[in-house]
Amino acid sequence: MSALLAIVRRDLLLAARRKSEVLTALFFFMIVVSLFPLGIGPEADMLRKIAPGILWVAALLSAMLSLNRMFAADHQDGTLEQMALSPTPLALLVGGKVLAHWLVSGLPLVFLAPVLGIQFDLSARALGVLMISLLLGTPLLSLIGAIGAALTLGVRGGGVLLSLLVLPLYVPALIFGAGAVEADISGLGASGHLALLGAQLALALFFAPWAATAALRIALE
Amino acid sequence: MNNRLINWFKFASPQSFYPLAGKMLPWFVVLTVAFGLPALWLGFFVAPTDAVQGEGYRIIFIHVATSWMSMFVYCVMAFWAAIGITYNTRLSGMLTAALAPTGALFAFLSLWTGALWGKPMWGTWWVWDARLTSELILFFLYLGYIALTAALDDPRRADRAGGILALVGVVNVPVIYFSVKWWNTLHQGASVSLTKSPTMAHTMLWGMLLMALCLWMYTIAIALYRVRAIILERERHTTWVADLPEVKA
Numbered sequence: 001m002s003a004l005l006a007i008v009r010r011d012l013l014l015a016a017r018r019k020s021e022v023l024t025a026l027f028f029f030m031i032v033v034s035l036f037p038l039g040i041g042p043e044a045d046m047l048r049k050i051a052p053g054i055l056w057v058a059a060l061l062s063a064m065l066s067l068n069r070m071f072a073a074d075h076q077d078g079t080l081e082q083m084a085l086s087p088t089p090l091a092l093l094v095g096g097k098v099l100a101h102w103l104v105s106g107l108p109l110v111f112l113a114p115v116l117g118i119q120f121d122l123s124a125r126a127l128g129v130l131m132i133s134l135l136l137g138t139p140l141l142s143l144i145g146a147i148g149a150a151l152t153l154g155v156r157g158g159g160v161l162l163s164l165l166v167l168p169l170y171v172p173a174l175i176f177g178a179g180a181v182e183a184d185i186s187g188l189g190a191s192g193h194l195a196l197l198g199a200q201l202a203l204a205l206f207f208a209p210w211a212a213t214a215a216l217r218i219a220l221e
Numbered sequence: 222m223n224n225r226l227i228n229w230f231k232f233a234s235p236q237s238f239y240p241l242a243g244k245m246l247p248w249f250v251v252l253t254v255a256f257g258l259p260a261l262w263l264g265f266f267v268a269p270t271d272a273v274q275g276e277g278y279r280i281i282f283i284h285v286a287t288s289w290m291s292m293f294v295y296c297v298m299a300f301w302a303a304i305g306i307t308y309n310t311r312l313s314g315m316l317t318a319a320l321a322p323t324g325a326l327f328a329f330l331s332l333w334t335g336a337l338w339g340k341p342m343w344g345t346w347w348v349w350d351a352r353l354t355s356e357l358i359l360f361f362l363y364l365g366y367i368a369l370t371a372a373l374d375d376p377r378r379a380d381r382a383g384g385i386l387a388l389v390g391v392v393n394v395p396v397i398y399f400s401v402k403w404w405n406t407l408h409q410g411a412s413v414s415l416t417k418s419p420t421m422a423h424t425m426l427w428g429m430l431l432m433a434l435c436l437w438m439y440t441i442a443i444a445l446y447r448v449r450a451i452i453l454e455r456e457r458h459t460t461w462v463a464d465l466p467e468v469k470a
Contacts, residue, residue, distance in 0.1 A: 024262035091272050147389055155372045164368050165386060168361040169393050179404060200396065213387055214306075218381045 002128050003088040006046045007096030008103070014073075015104045021069065022104050029062035029109060031117045044121045051120035051179035052130065053103065057132060059109050059177075060170050066105040067145040070097060073217065075153050084220055091213040098139075098146045098209065106138030112151060122181075129194075137177040143167050143201075143208035150215035166174040172200060232408035233310040235452040236461050242445040242452075249442035253435055260431035268424045268470050277341045281425070284334040286432040287327045288352075291359060292323035292394075294440060298366075299391035302384030312448075314380025315455070317387060318370055319447035338422055351402040358397050362390045376455055 015022050036054045048188055072144075074080040083093045113134050114127040122130065148166035152158040180193035232238045264282035298317045305313030335353060336346045347353065366383055396422035456462045463469075 106327070147385070149368060151386055152372075155369075157372060159367055161372050164361070165365040166364065168358045168397075169389070171358055172396050173395070175400045175404040196400075207392070211385060215382060215385050218378055220379065 003086075004092050004099070007093050008034055008100045011097060011100030012103060015070075015100070018076040021066070022108075023113065025062045025065045026063060026107050026108050026112065029058050029112060030116060032058040032061060034119070037119065046169065047120045048122060048185070051122050052126075052178040052185075053174075054120075055113050055130065056137075056174050056178040059113070060174060062106055062109065063138060063145060064166060065165055067123060067149045067162055070101050070149040071144060071153050072149075072158075075219070076104055083140040084217065088214065091209045094146065094150075094212050094216065095209045097212075098142050098212075101146070102139045102142040106142055110134045114154065123185075126181055128184050130181045130192045132194060133177045133180040133190070133197060134196060136201055137173050140173045140197070140201045140204050142172060143171075143204040145184065146212040147208055147215060150212040150219060153216070154218040173197065175202070217218060225347050229309075230310075233308070233312050235315065238312055239449060239452050242449050246442060246445045246449075249438050249445065251443055253329075256431050256435035257425070258430055260435050263424055263428035263431065268428055270323070271295040272465060277338070280334050280338045280374075281430050282432050284331060284338055286436050287331040287334065287427050288356065290329035290436045290440060291324055291356065293333050293437075294320055294327060295359065295394065296388075296391060298324065298397055299312075299387045302387040306388070311377070311380070314377070314384060314449045315448050316444065317384060318380065319444045319451060320324050320440070320449070321363060321366050321370070321383075323443055325360065325367060328356060328360035328363055332360060351398070351404075354401045355394075355398045358401070359394065363393075364426055366390070378381060 003171040012159060029068045034055055040050065059180060074083070084090050086093070087180065105117070111133055113130055117127045117130055145162075145166050148162050148169075152162045152164060155161060176197045182191040183193055227334075260282065264279055267277070270276055284350055298320045301313045301317045301320070302311065307319065332353070335356070339348065340346050366386055369386055370379040370383040372381060453462060453468070
């Protein structure tokens with residue numbers, strides 16, 4: 001457990017030293033979300049309808065932007081090999097890296113989203129549901145993304161390839177995440193969607209570090 | 222000495238599988254034709270014209286079979302990927318790689334014929350129906366597998382990384398299917414119902430089953446053909462490949 005915390009602390013420190021990388025992904029999220037009203041038009045009714053989907057799609061894209069870097073630097077300088085050799089299970093260390101990735105690129109989205117949601121004229125209640133759905137969904141994005149990041153480690157054109165691998169797997173998260181907000185707006189209640197999102201998170205929490213570890217070991221051979 | 226009838230692991234070696242695949246190949250080609258001709262005959266000449274849909278419905282014979290096969294081939298790929306990861310056999314990865322293009326082709330054909338069928342029947346090329354959407358995502362999963370294995374230069378790494386992706390994908394396929402299904406029912410209700418098909422004539426059912434069998438045999442034949450090519454390509458430095466009569470000639 002202390003190894004996991006050490007990894008998290010180290011990755012957070014590294015992220016704090018390279019603030020621009022983190023901030024770029026967040027600004028990307030804000031800009032993409034703000035572009036949609038410009039493209040579609042400012043009618044409040046329409047914006048309210050499309051807001052959950054747009055915020056969620058933008059969250060998928062911005063979480064994906066930073067996936068490349070999850071293992072790349074450690075792979076280049078050999079840290080990853082040392083991690084694989086260490087007595088601590090690699091899956092635990094991978095879990096630490098995923099947690100750090102989520103803290104840096106997922107958690108800020110949870111707090112940014114309601115501010116951007118106001119632009120789309122969402123009610124306070126819908127904003128709350130949006131935050132909960134992102135809180136459950138963004139860790140899922142980091143977990144599934146870790147598998148893709150590990151598989152494309154050191155591959156030429158890895159960034160585009162990563163999106164091709166990961167985005168289809170993000171579909172359920174998108175459906176239930178955006179669906180929760182829409183269900184709440186339409187008065188159906190969001191609990192069912194949120195429960196399914198939570199179930200996916202539980203599954204991914206168990207399987208994803210394991211699959212990512214297997215993929216890392218292949219890349220390290 | 223082992224007392225089993227066939228030692229399966231013997232054929233896990235490309236060297237011993239190559240001639241076996243060569244021997245099986247013509248039989249599966251024959252079976253493809255043997256199932257395919259009656260399927261086409263049933264589909265085009267015997268099956269009655271549909272009361273509602275006219276002649277256009279006949280696309281069902283190829284459409285349903287390609288949809289079934291696109292899902293089935295992905296499961297077979299995942300099966301070989303699991304075998305490859307468990308036993309670390311080289312041939313499994315080659316088989317997975319040999320199946321992927323065919324699976325992607327079936328997924329594409331299924332979408333394409335579905336669009337062609339949808340236009341006269343529903344008046345639109347595409348609806349965001351659960352089945353269509355999940356078939357589209359399945360097509361993307363195939364493309365992801367092919368792109369990943371193509372981007373990795375080392376064939377062994379490509380096989381194993383692709384294997385993990387295929388396994389992750391096969392776990393996700395039911396999740397994706399049900400999520401799309403629930404998303405769909407929430408959004409558009411029952412504007413188009415694919416599930417409530419009218420009771421089918423027996424000849425139609427037979428035509429579809431025979432066509433599915435034909436495509437199944439075709440898949441095996443083409444995968445064997447492709448795996449032979451992959452074996453030759455990867456083992457070209459070995460003496461047994463150099464000694465093959467077809468290589469010498």
